[in-house]
Amino acid sequence: MQTDIDPRNLIGRKAFDRNGTKIGTIDEVYLDDATGAPEWAAIRTGLFSRDAFVPLEPSELAEDGTLRIPFERALIKDAPDFGVGRHLSPEQELQLYHHYGLDTTPPKSPPSPPPPDQDFGRIAGTEAP
Numbered sequence: 001m002q003t004d005i006d007p008r009n010l011i012g013r014k015a016f017d018r019n020g021t022k023i024g025t026i027d028e029v030y031l032d033d034a035t036g037a038p039e040w041a042a043i044r045t046g047l048f049s050r051d052a053f054v055p056l057e058p059s060e061l062a063e064d065g066t067l068r069i070p071f072e073r074a075l076i077k078d079a080p081d082f083g084v085g086r087h088l089s090p091e092q093e094l095q096l097y098h099h100y101g102l103d104t105t106p107p108k109s110p111p112s113p114p115p116p117d118q119d120f121g122r123i124a125g126t127e128a129p
Contacts, residue, residue, distance in 0.1 A: 007031065007038045014066045015043045015054070017073040026067060027051050028084050040096065041067065042084045045077055052079045053088075053096055071100060 007029035015023045023043050028051070030040040041059075042051035054076055059069045069076060080095045082088060088096075097104045 010038065010041060010061075010067065013061075015041070016066055016068055017076060018068075018070045019072070021073045023052070023054075023069065023073055023076055024049070029056075030088055040088065040093075043076070050081050051084045052076050053082065054079070055096065055100055055102060058102070075100070 010026050010029050013026050015026055017023055024045040025043065026041050027044040028042040029038050030042070030053075031037065032039040038056050040053050041056055042053055045052050054069050054071070056067075059067055062068050079099050080092070082092050094104060
């Protein structure tokens with residue numbers, strides 16, 4: 001998902017699953033503690049229902065202003081319920097990552113370049129200056 005979107009602009013938008021079935025309305029957006037980027041959304045699944053947490057990273061904001069979540073509605077509705085209005089702990093986030101089958105390992109950093117060639121001595125048969 002675009003990370004330059006103001007999370008406040010997501011609240012109130014409709015959310016749909018991978019098949020185009022309406023899930024509900026975005027109730028809250030949770031930011032990553034380290035980067036401040038929007039990471040999770042709590043979606044109100046019905047008038048008397050609870051909020052379901054969905055990952056924003058594989059989701060897309062469609063041109064019509066709706067959020068498209070690449071998971072089945074049933075999986076979303078079965079997501080762990082942590083309540084809204086509170087900070088998600090690292091353990092709760094890990095549960096959500098596992099629930100959605102998302103990778104929890106940090107991205108691999110590119111390999112570091114080899115050290116530059118060093119001149120560690122004289123070549124045999126040459127004289128020291």
